Amino acid sequence: MGASQKDFENAMNQVKLLKEDPGNDAKLKLYALYKQATEGPCNVPEPGVLNSISKAKWDAWNALGSLPKEAARQDYVEFVSSLSPSPKSCSLEGPGANRSLPESEDIVVTTEENITTIMFNRPTKKNALTNEMYQDIMLAMKAASKDNSTITVFTGSGDYYSSGNDLTNFMKISGDLKQVAKESSITLRKFVDSFIDFPKPLVAVVNGPAMGIAATVLGLFDAVYASNRATFHTPFSGLGLTPEGCSSYTFPKIMGRAKATEMLIFGKKITATEACAQGLVTEVFPDDSFQKEVWARLKAYAKNPPNAMRIGKQLIRSTEKENLHAVNAEECRVLQERWVSEECMNGIQNFLSRKAKL
Numbered sequence: 001m002g003a004s005q006k007d008f009e010n011a012m013n014q015v016k017l018l019k020e021d022p023g024n025d026a027k028l029k030l031y032a033l034y035k036q037a038t039e040g041p042c043n044v045p046e047p048g049v050l051n052s053i054s055k056a057k058w059d060a061w062n063a064l065g066s067l068p069k070e071a072a073r074q075d076y077v078e079f080v081s082s083l084s085p086s087p088k089s090c091s092l093e094g095p096g097a098n099r100s101l102p103e104s105e106d107i108v109v110t111t112e113e114n115i116t117t118i119m120f121n122r123p124t125k126k127n128a129l130t131n132e133m134y135q136d137i138m139l140a141m142k143a144a145s146k147d148n149s150t151i152t153v154f155t156g157s158g159d160y161y162s163s164g165n166d167l168t169n170f171m172k173i174s175g176d177l178k179q180v181a182k183e184s185s186i187t188l189r190k191f192v193d194s195f196i197d198f199p200k201p202l203v204a205v206v207n208g209p210a211m212g213i214a215a216t217v218l219g220l221f222d223a224v225y226a227s228n229r230a231t232f233h234t235p236f237s238g239l240g241l242t243p244e245g246c247s248s249y250t251f252p253k254i255m256g257r258a259k260a261t262e263m264l265i266f267g268k269k270i271t272a273t274e275a276c277a278q279g280l281v282t283e284v285f286p287d288d289s290f291q292k293e294v295w296a297r298l299k300a301y302a303k304n305p306p307n308a309m310r311i312g313k314q315l316i317r318s319t320e321k322e323n324l325h326a327v328n329a330e331e332c333r334v335l336q337e338r339w340v341s342e343e344c345m346n347g348i349q350n351f352l353s354r355k356a357k358l
């Protein structure tokens with residue numbers, strides 16, 4: 001006998017209680033089966049290539065063809081049960097829980113003229129990265145790695161590129177702090193892995209200040225173009241934190257140990273011109289012509305044959321990959337401990353109470 005409506009509802013609730021993010025493929029499958037089970041065969045127009053996430057969702061649903069609603073319901077229930085073998089292992093909240101596919105506007109993904117752009121879009125909070133944004137960025141990167149674009153670009157809306165991790169993230173998660181730190185460490189590792197493994201040329205269009213994790217992962221990009229308004233700031237020690245995004249390896253390699261130490265350990269903020277002199281930034285542009293000049297250049301680059309660019313990148317990067325994964329794992333292990341330290345709690349508390357602005 002097929003799954004009942006009650007089984008289906010129970011399965012939907014179970015998805016919300018999943019302890020670990022099941023991954024983008026699983027989320028797409030869940031989305032597609034849910035839509036098929038509730039609405040029947042895909043009945044909406046195919047989204048344009050400008051929205052690669054909507055397109056991925058549509059593709060997944062459309063691929064189910066004329067599968068009957070009852071069969072989709074049954075498949076959904078079985079699939080959820082394969083994701084969560086024991087309800088006891090679920091917590092009410094945590095990274096990835098309650099998430100299906102990106103719905104928030106805090107990350108905007110567009111594809112135009114062979115370029116997929118992933119934009120941080122939370123300008124009133126200086127594009128600080130929420131827990132949901134980490135998930136959405138990973139999803140967007142996965143889609144971008146498979147779409148028809150030749151280059152992927154990160155940029156920010158408003159006056160900041162990004163102020164890094166949203167320092168209120170930890171407050172929003174309930175439960176045992178050590179467990180939250182463990183789950184965050186897993187999320188962070190996956191997040192940084194997406195940059196290490198990204199197969200196409202990855203370019204940052206740094207429209208304003210870049211802080212914390214938004215700055216550190218730049219060491220994993222293939223080109224970084226910056227407005228002369230941009231600054232680069234990793235105030236980790238003041239927050240009781242340690243470097244991430246593989247910066248403990250990439251920054252010394254790019255700029256030398258002494259300059260990397262000033263940034264990563266002493267929290268020195270550097271200008272775009274300094275970052276360019278030190279090799280973190282590819283080129284700096286005057287702010288008033290920044291967008292025009294950079295996008296004209298990227299559109300020209302994006303016309304290059306995609307395979308040549310992808311394979312060229314692979315040749316440049318492949319010898320580093322193993323090291324980078326090991327560095328990422330170690331940085332995340334250390335951060336898991338830092339996040340529960342008194343130094344870190346005080347650092348975040350200082351920011352929240354605005355006693356100390358970094």
Ligand SMILES: CCCCCCCCCC/C=C\CC(=O)SCCNC(=O)CCNC(=O)[C@H](O)C(C)(C)COP(=O)(O)OP(=O)(O)OC[C@H]1O[C@@H](n2cnc3c(N)ncnc32)[C@H](O)[C@@H]1OP(=O)(O)O
Pocket residue numbers: 095124125126128129131134163164165166167168169170173183184185187188211212213214235236239241244351357358
């Ligand atoms: C747990 C789930 C899984 C997550 C995975 C773990 C990921 C961990 C990543 C690694 C951890 C840390 C790495 C980092 O990124 S550390 C760096 C963090 N960033 C900062 O320290 C910046 C803090 N912000 C500031 O210093 C200042 O706000 C500013 C950016 C210099 C801007 O100053 P301003 O005077 O021009 O503007 P201000 O009024 O302060 O800001 C406007 C509003 O934006 C809010 N805001 C800005 N940045 C952040 C932030 N990083 N986190 C949270 N909120 C931020 C600010 O609070 C203002 O809001 P409001 O108007 O008061 O409501």
